[in-house]
Amino acid sequence: xxxxxxxxxxxxxxxxxxxxxxxxxxxxxxxxxxxxxxxxxxxxxxxxxxxxxxxxxxxxxxxxxxxxxxxxxxxxxxxxxxxxxxxxxxxxxxxxxxxxxxxxxxxxxxxxxxx
Amino acid sequence: xxxxxxxxxxxxxxxxxxxxxxxxxxxxxxxxxxxxxxxxxxxxxxxxxxxxxxxxxxxxxxxxxxxxxxxxxxxxxxxxxxxxxxxxxxxxxxxxxxxxxxxxxxxxxxxxx
Numbered sequence: 001x002x003x004x005x006x007x008x009x010x011x012x013x014x015x016x017x018x019x020x021x022x023x024x025x026x027x028x029x030x031x032x033x034x035x036x037x038x039x040x041x042x043x044x045x046x047x048x049x050x051x052x053x054x055x056x057x058x059x060x061x062x063x064x065x066x067x068x069x070x071x072x073x074x075x076x077x078x079x080x081x082x083x084x085x086x087x088x089x090x091x092x093x094x095x096x097x098x099x100x101x102x103x104x105x106x107x108x109x110x111x112x113x114x115x
Numbered sequence: 116x117x118x119x120x121x122x123x124x125x126x127x128x129x130x131x132x133x134x135x136x137x138x139x140x141x142x143x144x145x146x147x148x149x150x151x152x153x154x155x156x157x158x159x160x161x162x163x164x165x166x167x168x169x170x171x172x173x174x175x176x177x178x179x180x181x182x183x184x185x186x187x188x189x190x191x192x193x194x195x196x197x198x199x200x201x202x203x204x205x206x207x208x209x210x211x212x213x214x215x216x217x218x219x220x221x222x223x224x225x226x227x228x
Contacts, residue, residue: 004158033216035218040124040220040221041220041221042205042207042218042219042220042221043159043205043216043218044218045215045216045217048214048215055214056214056215091158091159093158093159103161103164104151104159104161104216105158106151106158106159106160107158108156108157108158109158
């Protein structure tokens with residue numbers, strides 16, 4: 001169990017640029033979640049995958065955001081035409097459906113700063 | 116709909132004193148409740164969870180929480196604070212489908228030597 005890993009840890013970009021983040025969940029976990037956390041707030045749900053299927057998306061996920069999990073393993077979160085309001089910590093979490101499904105294992109996050 | 120409210124964004128206690136972090140929930144269905152801890156530059160880590168059964172739940176690092184339906188509360192306690200407990204603590208409730216988790220705004224715990 002190597003834990004959930006996220007890459008990069010930090011990303012600084014200029015407004016209008018596209019950015020992509022990667023998340024590698026724990027290998028046997030079939031559920032993968034993306035959350036966004038801003039300063040002074042708790043994590044906010046963005047989207048969730050079960051295997052390769054994206055089953056739920058938050059209203060926070062505007063059309064500039066897209067997430068994929070093509071083979072049911074790693075996932076990517078892309079933000080197009082970034083805005084300053086996108087600056088936040090983007091957290092990935094994984095879990096197993098059924099059994100201990102309620103327990104989320106979080107990565108350390110990707111801190112995005114949009115200048 | 117499910118939500119949690121954490122009272123007090125900052126709590127300071129002396130080393131060895133009781134830790135009490137408050138969480139109240141709102142849920143249209145029997146809730147699954149959680150406490151997570153976040154240390155600086157790290158991801159969130161599960162402290163404990165309540166699903167069904169015993170209302171007093173014990174977690175890691177000496178923390179425990181009691182589910183009180185009549186008060187819609189799930190407060191986190193620890194009898195004696197340690198310096199290593201300084202962190203951000205988040206209360207969370209899962210959605211009725213179990214597919215989403217709703218987090219509170221967090222409580223930052225400072226332990227004074």
